[in-house]
Structures are given as structure tokens and as C-alpha cells.
Amino acid sequence: MKIEKIGVIGAGTMGNGIAQCFAVAGFAVVMQDLSAAALERGRAAIETSLARQVKKGALTEAEAADALSRITTATELTTMADRDLVVEAIVERLEVKTQVLKQLDAICGAQTILASNTSSISLTQIAAASAHPGRVIGMHFFNPVAMMQLIEIIRALQTTDEVAQAVTEVARAIGKSPHASSDSYGFVVNRLLVPFINEAINCVHEGVATPQDVDAMMKLGANHPMGPLALGDLIGLDVVLNIMETLCQGFDDPKYRPSPLLKQMVHAGWLGRKTGKGFFDYPG
Numbered sequence: 160m161k162i163e164k165i166g167v168i169g170a171g172t173m174g175n176g177i178a179q180c181f182a183v184a185g186f187a188v189v190m191q192d193l194s195a196a197a198l199e200r201g202r203a204a205i206e207t208s209l210a211r212q213v214k215k216g217a218l219t220e221a222e223a224a225d226a227l228s229r230i231t232t233a234t235e236l237t238t239m240a241d242r243d244l245v246v247e248a249i250v251e252r253l254e255v256k257t258q259v260l261k262q263l264d265a266i267c268g269a270q271t272i273l274a275s276n277t278s279s280i281s282l283t284q285i286a287a288a289s290a291h292p293g294r295v296i297g298m299h300f301f302n303p304v305a306m307m308q309l310i311e312i313i314r315a316l317q318t319t320d321e322v323a324q325a326v327t328e329v330a331r332a333i334g335k336s337p338h339a340s341s342d343s344y345g346f347v348v349n350r351l352l353v354p355f356i357n358e359a360i361n362c363v364h365e366g367v368a369t370p371q372d373v374d375a376m377m378k379l380g381a382n383h384p385m386g387p388l389a390l391g392d393l394i395g396l397d398v399v400l401n402i403m404e405t406l407c408q409g410f411d412d413p414k415y416r417p418s419p420l421l422k423q424m425v426h427a428g429w430l431g432r433k434t435g436k437g438f439f440d441y442p443g
């Protein structure tokens with residue numbers, strides 16, 4: 160299966176980063192979103208990220224300009240018709256993802272690979288919505304996409320060997336490290352990372368230590384580059400809660416119970432960096 164033309168659906172945090180990575184590696188990319196405004200924000204984020212890479216010496220000015228010229232944008236999903244691989248990075252809701260997948264079934268040829276960047280939804284459930292479920296697979300990128308090396312490759316029960324192999328190869332072709340996970344709740348990274356953040360929140364909830372001390376201890380004692388509470392604030396505490404609920408319900412195991420303080424923080428609208436307040440304050 161030859162992958163040359165890429166489609167990315169969703170121009171948000173993940174979608175614009177994914178489009179950028181493919182374009183830098185030489186692939187022609189169409190980035191699609193619902194509105195021109197969302198596409199403009201996505202393109203502006205790519206420009207900023209490319210400029211940062213030029214400043215760091217990772218790219219020349221010409222390479223950055225070439226990468227940008229390989230990305231076209233569109234509001235119509237029909238622009239996905241001639242794509243070899245479409246990566247979906249839209250809102251984390253099963254019904255929205257399956258609706259888009261069904262539209263893609265009607266637009267794309269049966270050979271087009273349809274990958275989802277979902278962080279918690281079952282790929283097997285997503286694939287079941289497609290008329291060609293064997294071509295559906297998970298490509299789970301990490302934030303910030305330009306910096307993070309890993310792509311978790313998640314096969315749905317229905318995914319064919321050819322599709323898994325093609326997607327693994329294209330991940331390497333864009334300079335990432337693909338690693339396989341089965342279609343299990345939270346896959347590997349979130350299953351380990353998010354309960355760790357949740358337990359740090361429990362330490363604060365139980366008065367074991369202050370947020371400052373919890374984070375300082377994990378940085379100084381475990382050599383983590385960032386404390387778990389600052390990391391939770393970065394990911395978004397609503398996202399952390401959502402993943403804990405997925406793990407708790409999926410495995411039907413109380414060891415994944417969300418911290419009561421995590422729930423309260425989300426109810427208060429203190430979601431971390433994006434709202435200016437989480438376990439730490441982010442003025443401005």
C-alpha cells in the first residue's frame with residue numbers, strides 16, 4: 160500500500176501538528192476543518208511552530224517554506240477523495256468520529272487508510288462504523304506533535320496486516336517511533352500516565368503534601384522533567400478526568416477511580432493552563 164497523499168481532519172491542537180509533521184517529511188497534505196477560522200488558526204500555529212524550528216536550527220528557512228507550501232486547507236470533506244491516508248483528529252466523541260467515518264466511506268476509495276488519533280475511544284468500535292473496517296486503525300500522536308517521538312499504533316480487531324504495516328512504515332518515514340498497542344482502554348501511555356497524575360491529585364486531596372511539594376518531589380526524586388500536577392494542568396484536568404472515567408468503566412476496576420478533588424476541580428472550571436487556573440496559576 161503506497162502512501163503519498165495525506166489528509167488530516169481537524170486543524171486543532173493535534174491536527175495542525177500532524178499536518179505539519181507530514182509536510183516537513185515531504186508529503187502533500189490537505190488539512191480539513193469545519194470553518195475557515197479554524198483552518199486559519201491551524202495554519203498560524205503551523206507557521207509559529209515552523210519558525211521555532213528554524214530558530215533552533217532544525218530546519219532552514221527554505222525547508223520551512225517548502226513544508227508550508229505542501230499544506231492546503233479545505234472546509235469540504237470531499238477533498239479527501241484522492242488521499243492514501245486520512246488521519247482524523249476531531250473532537251473526542253464516538254458519535255462524531257463515526258459520523259465522519261461514514262462520510263469518508265462514501266467519499267474515499269476502499270484502499271484509503273482511515274486512521275484515528277483518538278486518545279481513549281475503542282478503535283474496534285470506531286472501525287465497526289465503516290463499510291471497510293479492515294482499513295481503520297489508530298495512530299495516536301502526542302502533544303506537542305512536532306516534538307514528541309512516539310506514535311502508538313493501535314489495531315482494531317478488524318484492522319488488516321497490510322494496513323498496520325503501511326501505517327507503521329509511514330510513521331517511520333516522518334521520523335517518529337511507532338510502537339504497537341492492542342485496542343485496550345487508555346492503550347499504554349495513558350493507562351500508565353493518567354493514573355499517576357490522579358494519584359498525585361489524591362496526595363493533595365488527602366493533605367499528604369502541597370501541589371508544589373508533590374511536583375518538586377517527583378522532579379527531584381524520580382528525575383521527571385515536569386511534576387505530575389503541572390502535567391495534568393498542561394493536558395487539561397477535564398481530559399484527565401475523562402480518561403480516568405474511561406479506564407474505571409472500561410476495566411470495571413475501582414483502582415482507576417477518579418480522585419474526588421479532580422472531579423471538584425473540573426466542576427469549578429479550573430481545568431489547568433487553558434483556563435488560567437488548575438493546581439497552579441497561569442496569569443494571562
Ligand code: NAI
Pocket residue numbers: 168169170171172173174191192193194197247248249250251252255259276277278279299300301302394
Ligand atoms: P481540538 O479541540 O484542539 O481540535 C479539534 C478540531 O476538530 C477543531 O478545530 C474542530 O473545529 C474540529 N472538528 C470538530 N468536528 C469536526 C468535524 N466533524 N469535521 C472536521 N473538523 C472537526 O482537539 P485536539 O486536542 O486536537 O484533539 C483531537 C483528537 O486528538 C481527539 O480525539 C483527542 O482525544 C486526541 N488527542 C489529543 C491530545 C491532546 O493533548 N490534546 C493528545 C493525543 C490525542
